[in-house]
Amino acid sequence: MASAAAPILGVLGSCMGCMVFVENIAKQEPAAMNLMTFSTFLFISSIGLVFTSKFFTVKNQIPLEGYFKTVSMFFIVNVVNNQALNFHVPVPLHIIFRSGSLLATLILSVVIVGKSYSARKYISVFAITVGIVICTLATSSQGDSGLSMEEASKHYKEWSIGIAMLTFALLASAYLAICQQQMYEKYGKHPDEAMFITHFVSLPFFLVMGGDIVSASTKLSASAPYALIPGVPSLWVDLFASCVLQYGCIKYVYQLNSRVDSLTVTLVVTLRKFLSLIVSIVYFKNPFTAQHWVGALLVFAGTLAFADIWGGQPAKKQEEKKKQ
Known part of the structure; x- marks a missing residue:
């Protein structure tokens, strides 16, 4: 386990740090989400x-045609997830929503792959679903104070679009995982190559967002100068930091996957999301009611129950048999 200490700390530090800079950008310049996604892919x-x-x-170990579905879904998931922050979706809800990936994975695994699961896993996913619904409803009742009826209506419509985007991204992310699994089963695992290809081949897709990216770049350049680097706009520093930390986050997750079992990975990733949630609430002073806490605990507890941490070992393979 000692060899896993570095990637565990790396996942916690880089992924959480990345979320801090992302949230800071989202709060100051929410229209910069496409620029942020593009910058990360380019970096x-x-x-x-x-x-x-x-x-x-x-030479590629996996032919380019083998990446087609993975690249397409990877691009869509990242763009939609980040763009949702431009539709009044607070980062705490964003984190909780994305923590519900097991729900989407289970649904698509049953529908597309034909897997079946134990009753415990269905109960766990039900808890996750209820938790997400509770948090979503709790958030829907916030944010309208001080707004006129017309402004509140517009705010709610945009927020609803953001929730729809997160829901779509959740399902798309689960399908992406299936695409990746099928690709690895066919060609073998080549994580460094896959990380490069999925980001590099996606770059031309950003041409359709060129105007938005240029506009956001202008706004970032007009931000206040960074205190430690005179003359450099602070939001550009935040953007660069988010790119570096996102790269570290991905690399450390890959390293962790290669050194520990899936149960440990689930625990570390869940802990990272929970700590990111705490940081978002405390540091950015995001409103988080008792109702939110109930929903969040259901989501995280459901995730851990799905991974069977209380059983002390990874879930048995026979729990996920293909239907006859």
Whole structure:
């Protein structure tokens, strides 16, 4: 377990740090979400181009056509998830919603792959679903104070769009996981190559957002200068930091997957999300009621129950048999 200490700390530190900078950007310039997504893809692609692909001199282990579905879904999931922050979806709810990935995974695994699960897993997912619904309803009743009826109506409509986007992204993310699993089963696991290709091949898709990205760049350039680096806009510093930390987050998750079992990965990722939630509430002073806490605890407890942490071992494979 000692060898896993570094990736565990790396996941907690880099992923949580990334969320802090992302939330800061989202609060100050919510229209910059496409720019943020593009910057992250460009940053990770650049590193992969130099160190993984070595400027395309290293032959791919997985043919490009094998990446088609994965790249498409990866791009959609990232863009939609980040863009939801532009529709009045608070980061705490965003974190809780994305923690419900097991719900979407179970649904699509049953429908598409034909798997079946134990009653305990269905109960766990039901708890996650109830938790997400509770948090969503609690959030829907906030944010309208001080607004005129017309403004409140507009706010609610935009918020509803954000929730719809998160719901879609949740299902798309689960389908992405299935696509990745099928790709790895066919071609083998090549995480560094996959990380590079999925980001690099997605870059041309951002051309359709060119105007929005340029506009957001102008707004970031007009932000107040960073205290420690005179003359450099603070939001550009935040954006760069989020890119670096996002890269670290992904790398450490890959490392963790290669060194520990899936149960430990689930525990670490769940802990990271919970701590990110606490940081968002405390540092950014996001409203979080008792109703939110009940929902959040249901989501996180359901996630841990699904992973069978109280059983002390990973779930048995026979719990996920294909239907006859």
